Amino acid sequence: MAEPILRLERLRKRFGGLTVTDDVSLAVAPRGLHAVIGPNGAGKTTLIHQISGSLRPDAGRILFEGRDVTALPVHRRARLGLARSFQITSVLPGFSALENVALAVQARSGSSFRFCRPAAGERRLNAPAIAALEQAGLGARTHAPAGALSHGEKRQLELAIALALEPRLLLLDEPLAGTGPEEAERLIGILGALKQDHAILLVEHDMQAVFALADVISVLVYGRVIATDTPAAVRASAEVRAAYLGEDAA
Numbered sequence: 001m002a003e004p005i006l007r008l009e010r011l012r013k014r015f016g017g018l019t020v021t022d023d024v025s026l027a028v029a030p031r032g033l034h035a036v037i038g039p040n041g042a043g044k045t046t047l048i049h050q051i052s053g054s055l056r057p058d059a060g061r062i063l064f065e066g067r068d069v070t071a072l073p074v075h076r077r078a079r080l081g082l083a084r085s086f087q088i089t090s091v092l093p094g095f096s097a098l099e100n101v102a103l104a105v106q107a108r109s110g111s112s113f114r115f116c117r118p119a120a121g122e123r124r125l126n127a128p129a130i131a132a133l134e135q136a137g138l139g140a141r142t143h144a145p146a147g148a149l150s151h152g153e154k155r156q157l158e159l160a161i162a163l164a165l166e167p168r169l170l171l172l173d174e175p176l177a178g179t180g181p182e183e184a185e186r187l188i189g190i191l192g193a194l195k196q197d198h199a200i201l202l203v204e205h206d207m208q209a210v211f212a213l214a215d216v217i218s219v220l221v222y223g224r225v226i227a228t229d230t231p232a233a234v235r236a237s238a239e240v241r242a243a244y245l246g247e248d249a250a
């Protein structure tokens with residue numbers, strides 16, 4: 001593999017007596033989609049939080065493009081290009097899709113928020129915001145109020161906001177959660193296009209999406225990585241089936 005964009009070295013995290021991240025070492029390639037799967041409570045979200053910087057590991061290192069970011073706060077990592085998709089709660093429902101994304105661009109550029117002069121009124125912010133909306137498949141909904149978007153479109157808006165930060169690695173925690181079959185299909189298409197020129201680390205329960213999109217899959221069980229391999233090898237692994245895929249594998 002080319003030099004990894006992200007390397008986790010023996011990461012550990014405990015909550016009380018529970019080891020939720022147990023000596024996790026992983027290398028994520030600079031292009032393509034790396035999925036992390038595992039049963040409920042395996043520690044997937046906890047892992048994403050440690051990578052984005054909202055949780056500090058108890059031990060181990062996180063190297064982003066060769067640089068040790070283990071001690072850096074979320075915003076410093078985001079500036080380096082390590083972006084986690086925003087939760088829907090951070091979207092402003094009364095503002096248009098474009099304004100929401102433009103505010104994210106503005107936040108990244110470091111200028112102050114000026115609500116009396118809508119951020120979307122500034123061409124400097126508009127161009128990258130529109131590009132991010134198009135990449136997220138929302139080009140036709142640019143001026144719709146965020147509050148009027150369907151559930152699937154809101155997930156696309158979250159994606160657009162993350163893309164507006166021009167990430168070098170995009171961290172996605174269950175981007176398909178709560179979507180219907182058609183919305184899921186659309187999002188899979190969008191993520192499939194995005195992974196052509198982005199590195200994506202995806203946590204997702206939807207196995208159809210994972211196997212359609214992933215170039216590499218890591219399987220997490222009780223905080224430990226039990227396999228990191230191609231989708232075909234993971235699907236064929238007896239250990240993975242026994243530990244996790246069992247009921248879903250068919």
Ligand SMILES: Nc1ncnc2c1ncn2[C@@H]1O[C@H](COP(=O)(O)OP(=O)(O)OP(=O)(O)O)[C@@H](O)[C@H]1O
Nearest residue numbers: 015016018020038039040041042043044045046047
């Ligand atoms: N802040 C916390 N304090 C204590 N325990 C926690 C905390 N956050 C998570 N846990 C526990 O850590 C374990 C791993 O949780 P985590 O949410 O990372 O798993 P997950 O693989 O993302 O699960 P799911 O697939 O259900 O989203 C669970 O047992 C959870 O209850």
